[in-house]
Amino acid sequence: MTDKTPPVVEQEYLAGLKVVDIGDLRIARGMSRRPVSACNHRPLVYDQRERRIWCKDCETDIEGFDAFLLITEQFDQAAKKIERQLAEVKEAREHNIIRIAAKQMDQHFRRKNMVPACPHCHQGIFPEDVPKMGTINREWETVRRARGAGAKKESKP
Secondary structure, three states, X not given: OOOOOOOEEEOOOOOOOOEEEEOOEEEEOEEEOOOOOXXXXXXXXXXXXXXXXXXXXXXXXXXXXXXXXXXXXXXXXXXXXXXXXXXXXXXXHHHHHHHHHHHHHHHHHHOOOOOOEOOOOOOEOOXXXXXXXXXXXXXXXXXXXXXXXXXXXXHOO
8 A cells, every 4th residue: 555644543532532642652542544344355464473464455454353264265165166076076987987887888789799698697688688678776786786795605604
C-alpha cells in the first residue's frame, strides 16, 4: 500500500483521554479508517517475532481464526479432490477389468480349433451358448465361491 495516512483517525471524545503519552510512546484513541473484514487472498505472510499474520497483496492484518479457516478450507478442498480422483481411478480399473475379460473371451472365440472352457466345470462354451447365458448377483456368487473353497479345505486330510 502506498497510502501514507495513519491507520487510526483520532476522534474527538467528550469523556476520557484523547491521547495518552507514555514516555516516547503516544497512543491516540480513535477509530480505524479501514473496516474490519476477513481478507480472502491466499498469499499469507506471518512473522513469529511480531506474532502477526497479514495478506501479502493488500497488507491487511488477518485474524488467526481467519487464517486457520483459509488453511482448513484449502486442505478440505484438496482432500475432496483426492477422494474424487480415487473414485475415478477405481471406476476406471473396474471398467478396465471388464474390457480385458471381454477381449480375452473374444480371443478364445476367434480360435478355429478351440473353444473357451468354463473355469468351474471345464466344459466347452460355444458362441451359440452365449445368448442362452444368464446372470447372477455378484455378491451371491462371491459368497458361494467362498463357501465352496472353505468346504474343499475342510475335506482335505
